[in-house]
Amino acid sequence: MNHLPPLIDIPFDLRHQCWFCAEPSNDVFSYYAKASTPHPSLTLPACSECARLAKKNLLTSIWDCRDAVKDDLMQIYHKDLAIGINWTEEELAESGFDCRILSGFKESAWMMYNIAKGRINAKGWPLVLNGIDIEQGYSAVFEFDGLQFNSLNKAINHYCDTLALNKSLLCEILNIVGKDKFSYAVRLCRMNIGITKEHQKLLIEHVQEEFT
Ligand SMILES: [Zn+2]
Structure with missing residues (x-):
């Protein structure tokens, strides 16, 4: 991993875990910091x-990135998560699902629900890089225009829905300019609704020149 950014400090008992979801880790993820990123480049x-x-x-930091990964996991596993909304474990056990198909559902559904729930609730561990705590002062809550959002990703989804913005463009701009310039990023997207892929690439290049 010599060519990758430094690996974060990993607590010994968590050394086989995915930082995002606590399932076994079989890969790494590298976050490359931009000028506006509030932490150095790192690998997890x-x-x-x-x-x-x-x-x-990527959004504007590894923590915004984690919130967005959770939102995606929730969307991907919404069927498994619905089990826990529709059933309690006791109800499922006493459901009388005895035919082969239904008893299969009974056995696997609760397990799938628990795995999905565990992955979404997993908090990772505080980020420490070469012995330095880089998580100090970070808050997921994001406020903009008098509205409070639980995460930057929720704010992005809200403004993309209400203003019909191009989400990938907004995310790319934010990744370069940082979340302090959210209003600038939204304004730029509002001026470029319906933009072609080529024009989008050009615009990103200009923003990159401006902010690095
Ligand atoms: Zn994971």
């Missing part, structure tokens, strides 16, 4: 699914 242990989701959800 991850499962292959979280690593893949993280790559398309």
Whole structure:
């Protein structure tokens, strides 16, 4: 891993865990810091699914990225998570699902629900890089225009829905300019609704020149 950014400090008892979801890690994910990123470039242990989701959800920091990975996991596993909304474990055990198909559901559904729930609730561990705590002062709560959001990703989804913005463009701009310039990023997207892929690439290049 010589060519990757430094690996974060990993507590010994968590050394086989994905930082995002606590499932066994079989991959790593590297976050490359931009000028606006509030932490240095770093590498984390991850499962292959979280690593893949993280790559398309860089946003403005590793923590915003984690919130977005959780939102994606919730969407991917919404059927498994619905089991826990529709059933309690006792109800499922006493459901009288005795035919082969239904008893299969009974046995596997609760397990799938627990795995999905555990992955979404997993908090990872505080980020320490070469002995230095880099998580100090970070808060997931994001406020903009008098509205409070539980995460930057929730704010992005809200503004993309209400203003019909191009989400991938907004995310790419935010990754460069940082969340302090959220209003600038939204304004730029509002001026470029319906933009072609080529024009989008050009715009990102200009923003990159401006902010690095
Ligand atoms: Zn994971």
